[in-house]
Amino acid sequence: MLEIKNLHAYYGPIEALKGIDVSVANDSITCLIGSNGAGKTTLLKSISGMIHRTGSIELDGLGEITGKNSRQIARAGLIHVPEGRHVFPGLTVRDNLETGTINWHGFFGRQSYRDELEEVYALFPRLKERENQLGWSLSGGEQQMLAIGRALMARPKVLMLDEPSMGLAPLVIAELFEKIVEVNRTRHIPILLVEQNARLALDISDQAYIIDGGRVILEGKAADLKHDDRVVQAYLGKFAAGQ
Ligand SMILES: Nc1ncnc2c1ncn2[C@@H]1O[C@H](COP(=O)(O)OP(=O)(O)O)[C@@H](O)[C@H]1O
Ligand SMILES: [Mg+2]
Structure with a gap:
């Protein structure tokens, strides 16, 4: 579905990505694990065209997207939920969700997005209950639901x-991860x-x-990686990074 080859990205003279190959299969959940500063966020930003990069990124049905900008990439359906959520604090939950439609709907589109809205509310009933509440007033977990709903x-x-x-x-994480799996399994969206x-x-x-x-x-x-000694030691053990 998504095939990344030899991706490089720089912040000034610093090479943050040094030739990354990653592929995401249809219908799958693929994860990128790494400690703080490893380059994970940089990789996602590179894929969605938010920073300059070289190499090859191919998206099924669209081919090579490395030459395209972030707007064109979002329009092609490659949607990025950023680190830190970036919910609009002064917009209601519903308006935050509406901003998600801009890639296919445009600013003044007249098509209805009721079906999309109902699907998001079915997945996250909490958002429906808080439909008219402002973004800033949500809990962290609700903001993450809103960021995923908007996507x-x-x-x-x-x-x-x-x-x-x-x-x-x-507990909030457990609930959220169930929803992420549900999105993948029932809507067949690779993640x-x-x-x-x-x-x-x-x-x-x-x-x-x-x-x-x-x-x-x-x-x-x-x-398999869950039982790999190197992974257990560095990322899953008692003194592992990020735990
Ligand atoms: N805007 C930036 N300017 C300069 N260096 C950056 C910037 N953003 C990230 N970096 C550096 O790039 C490396 C990768 O960062 P990042 O992709 O955010 O890591 P991760 O998401 O895995 O924690 C780090 O060394 C970080 O300090
Ligand atoms: Mg990061």
Whole structure:
């Protein structure tokens, strides 16, 4: 569905991505695991065209997208839920969701987005209950639901989620991750999931990549990596990063 080859990205003279190869299969959940500063966010921003990059990014049905800008990429259905959620604090929940339609609806579109809205409310009834509440007044978990809901309004062909569990309580995370799996299984949307919490990510993913220092240092089936000594030591053990 999404095929990334030899991706490089720079912040000034600093090479943040040093030739990354990642592929996301149809219908799968693929995770990128790595400690703070590994380059995970940079990779997602590179894919969605938010920063300059070189290499090759191919999206099913559209071909090479490396030459396209972030707007064209979003219009093609590659939708990015950013680290930190970026909910609009002064807009209501409903208006936040409406902003998600802009890639296919435009600013003054007249098409209805009621079906999309109903699907999001069915997935996250909490958002329906808080429909008229302003973004800032939501809890962290609700803001993450809103950020994912907004992405679903965009009719995604592929979803990229950057650290959805960040700063949330374990029970809230468990509920949220169930929803992420539901989106993948019932709507057949492939997901590229970035997480510092390796255990959580490996539990729900099919395929996994370990990123360190701007490179992929290990890849494989999530079920296998969970038992790989190197992964257990560095990312799953008692003293592992991000735990
Ligand atoms: N805007 C920026 N300017 C300069 N360096 C940056 C910027 N954003 C990230 N970096 C650097 O790039 C590297 C990768 O960062 P990032 O992709 O945010 O890592 P992760 O998401 O895995 O924690 C880090 O060394 C970080 O300090
Ligand atoms: Mg990050």
